Amino acid sequence: MRLIHPNRGAMAAVLLALCGVGLGGCDALDSINPFAEKYKPEVVPDVPADKLYSEGLARMEDKDYEGAAKKFGELDKAYSYSDWSRRALLMTAYSNYEGQKYDDAISASKRYLQRHPASKDAAYAQYLMAMSHYKQIPDVTRDQDRSEKALAGLQELVQKYPTSEYAADAKAKIQITRDQLAGKEMEVGRFYLERRNFPAAINRFRDVVSKYQTTRHAEEALERLVEAYMALGITAEAQTAAAVLGHNFPDSPWYKDAFALLQNGGLEPREEKTSWLSKVYRGVIGRTAEAQ
Template sequence: MKKLLLLFTIVLLVSGCSLFESSHEMEKSAEELVSEGSSAFMDEKYKNAIKAYTDLKDWYPFSKYAILAELKIADSYYHLEKYDEAVLAYEAFEKMHPKNDAVPYVIYRTGLCWFNQLDTVDRDQTPAKNSMDQFKRLIDQYPESEYVQEAEEKIQLCVENLSAHEFYVANFYYKTKKYKSALKRYESLVTNYPNSKESKEALNKIIECRALANKI
């Protein structure tokens, strides 16, 4: 019985402390938190910005600053190069506020999150494909957006990466004498990336592969 009473007393003390800390923290107004977050963001202290904006969003979800907090949390993750977290935050923002004026910016930033993860042509090209999808969506849905020109330029870079990757894989099959597999890759390259520099080389390789494949 004494043990139970002692445990109950400890629980009350701990609960009392947490309630006190919570009420103490809540003394910060929404305005103070947005100011704190903005200052941290401007000073490139993005982890501090995330903390302030998250508190703002959690404590004052109906504040006029809550939407700003959601966007700045995503931007902070972006600047920290935590792209997975940034993508999730941007996507959540678009889902919650599909008519918001910031949506074109959000789509562009989502594309940048993937674009910034582009790797060499011998590696997985998922980032190139995903970034291109986002940039194309931006152009289709918001053709008057200020980000369209930059999106178009980055799409071209994604195409170059994807074309070079396809050529790399096709050449690998060719060198290992898997001519039928190489032929499919070369043909796919010419079909999907007809204006790339690799497509011109692929045309010659297609002729070679067809001749070699027939000998097998």
């Protein structure tokens, strides 16, 4: 078989005609020639980095937080992986936080921590991320996913950056967030208690006592445990709950209610050493008794 070669002159004429159409023709030439090298011009930012940064700051001063975030975002993209980019990314997070665009602030903070985990400003990025969750904590009647994320972020801040200037505020907000989570458990526990679903109620109050015993809800949770255990006839646990309540909060009105409830059943507060409550408060009752 004889191979037929294309007419080189005719092919050249076609290619020249394509280019003669204009730039679009030359693009077509590239598209039919897979071996041609693509020219990739270097993109040089039109605006100097310091000018973009100043424009972002100016918008921040005018409380145009959305515009500021946009400017800092432009700076981050135009000068990627530079020190300007690092600063711009943190300012993007801060602008979004101030503008109450908390999810955007969280995203920018996360990117900053991923790119610059050892930066001197990493603690602040962590603080912005945690506070963006914290600012979205709902009331106790709603899902507490934000509260849990806020707690995790604040705890991570304290653990990773214990000497940072944000640690003290984080610790205070950790207690507030824990109180919020305990409040949610109490609300659900009361719901079950009112409907006489005592095992479900006990599980909720048990979580409060086990996880959030330093919150203001601990007293009520212990008294509610006395109620639920008495209703089920589990008197040893009821007596232990009352004993723990009395030793830790002797002047609490919740203890008075628990004591009266036990008395009506011919019982009194008494620790059962094998109780899970005794293990949670291990040593508390014993140390108090010794002190007396």
